[in-house]
Amino acid sequence: MNDPFLMGDPLHPDHLVWKDDGQEKLAWHGPIFDVTLVKRSSTDGRTGDFCRVESPEWITVIPWYRNEEGKAMFVMEQQFRHGSATVTREFPAGLVEKGEDPKVAAARELLEETGSKAEKLEEIGNVSPNSAFMGNRSHFYLAEGLSHVERQNLDPNEQLDVLSIPVEEVLRDIGTGMYDNGIMLMAACFFLKECAKRPGLRDVPDERSRI
Amino acid sequence: MNDPFLMGDPLHPDHLVWKDDGQEKLAWHGPIFDVTLVKRSSTDGRTGDFCRVESPEWITVIPWYRNEEGKAMFVMEQQFRHGSATVTREFPAGLVEKGEDPKVAAARELLEETGSKAEKLEEIGNVSPNSAFMGNRSHFYLAEGLSHVERQNLDPNEQLDVLSIPVEEVLRDIGTGMYDNGIMLMAACFFLKECAKRPGLRDVPDERSRI
Numbered sequence: 001m002n003d004p005f006l007m008g009d010p011l012h013p014d015h016l017v018w019k020d021d022g023q024e025k026l027a028w029h030g031p032i033f034d035v036t037l038v039k040r041s042s043t044d045g046r047t048g049d050f051c052r053v054e055s056p057e058w059i060t061v062i063p064w065y066r067n068e069e070g071k072a073m074f075v076m077e078q079q080f081r082h083g084s085a086t087v088t089r090e091f092p093a094g095l096v097e098k099g100e101d102p103k104v105a106a107a108r109e110l111l112e113e114t115g116s117k118a119e120k121l122e123e124i125g126n127v128s129p130n131s132a133f134m135g136n137r138s139h140f141y142l143a144e145g146l147s148h149v150e151r152q153n154l155d156p157n158e159q160l161d162v163l164s165i166p167v168e169e170v171l172r173d174i175g176t177g178m179y180d181n182g183i184m185l186m187a188a189c190f191f192l193k194e195c196a197k198r199p200g201l202r203d204v205p206d207e208r209s210r211i
Numbered sequence: 212m213n214d215p216f217l218m219g220d221p222l223h224p225d226h227l228v229w230k231d232d233g234q235e236k237l238a239w240h241g242p243i244f245d246v247t248l249v250k251r252s253s254t255d256g257r258t259g260d261f262c263r264v265e266s267p268e269w270i271t272v273i274p275w276y277r278n279e280e281g282k283a284m285f286v287m288e289q290q291f292r293h294g295s296a297t298v299t300r301e302f303p304a305g306l307v308e309k310g311e312d313p314k315v316a317a318a319r320e321l322l323e324e325t326g327s328k329a330e331k332l333e334e335i336g337n338v339s340p341n342s343a344f345m346g347n348r349s350h351f352y353l354a355e356g357l358s359h360v361e362r363q364n365l366d367p368n369e370q371l372d373v374l375s376i377p378v379e380e381v382l383r384d385i386g387t388g389m390y391d392n393g394i395m396l397m398a399a400c401f402f403l404k405e406c407a408k409r410p411g412l413r414d415v416p417d418e419r420s421r422i
């Protein structure tokens with residue numbers, strides 16, 4: 001097929017792979033991530049030093065239910081975020097502990113942050129959160145069959161409020177106002193892909209206007 | 212409205228705001244980001260040290276056109292990514308230079324990486340890429356009216372191939388295989404929101420199956 005923008009040989013990407021020298025060095029050690037440096041060389045003989053943020057795996061939980069009126073709802077949180085220095089509205093999320101299964105971490109974070117359990121917890125996608133400089137993966141779980149079983153049990157510096165918001169309102173407003181965390185846009189994207197398989201997850205009055 | 216998951220006072224989030232001591236310290240200086248540390252205190256008297264990755268603003272360009280057969284297409288790139296240590300398929304993207312307008316950066320990166328210009332370049336959204344530890348913003352532009360005007364003009368360590376892919380194929384596969392960069396899921400989410408306003412950007416044979 002004629003591709004007016006074609007450059008290089010994208011069907012055979014092996015020539016793009018940079019090899020590292022196997023000597024990854026710790027450059028900075030921090031509480032939620034480290035920074036490492038590694039030397040790499042390209043197939044055409046270029047070399048460079050590249051830095052990476054090393055963090056545990058991340059999980060995000062998308063807690064979904066229908067309320068008393070039958071409306072599809074998400075359980076969400078509000079908390080101060082130290083990167084943006086603002087209060088943002090997000091799905092429950094956290095770090096996977098050493099040796100912990102990401103799905104177990106998802107159930108744990110959901111319980112700790114919202115006091116709720118899910119009958120069904122399914123991974124609907126995972127991705128490199130930023131392939132340019134992150135070495136970990138971010139996992140996304142859809143949580144269904146929710147029941148509120150206990151009080152919050154937060155980490156020492158965690159402070160967050162919990163609320164329910166209609167699914168359609170979140171999808172309409174994602175990426176604006178308080179919905180200002182890129183990880184939640186990744187969650188929304190995976191959720192929308194899931195909705196293509198299970199339209200019943202949404203309340204869309206007009207098919208033409210849905211995202 | 213009855214909210215079975217309500218905790219705290221999410222309609223009045225001021226109690227969640229942590230104040231910093233104004234003494235942000237440089238912890239590590241690197242080629243594409245720095246790491247800073249700051250002390251913050253909560254409204255209920257807790258204190259902590261928090262680290263942040265400081266990077267320039269980011270831009271991502273979504274180059275859109277209709278091919279000779281009338282099919283909606285994206286121009287995309289393949290490159291080795293030093294965070295994931297894999298070759299990924301992405302939209303053109305890059306860093307905003309000091310004092311540069313993000314829209315100017317978007318046009319510049321599109322030209323440098325793909326050799327193309329756009330008649331119309333519109334910001335369709337921006338977001339904190341990771342409000343937990345990133346202090347910058349990520350801007351997303353839809354580029355239309357594309358014309359190929361010159362050869363690539365890449366940075367010394369950049370090496371990337373360019374190709375065109377049907378919009379529906381990208382949206383179907385995003386977050387799988389080579390489409391493995393979370394920033395591109397943010398781009399897809401903003402693009403889908405734009406499609407809710409302008410359905411003509413997509414080729415969707417069956418409304419029920421679209422994301």
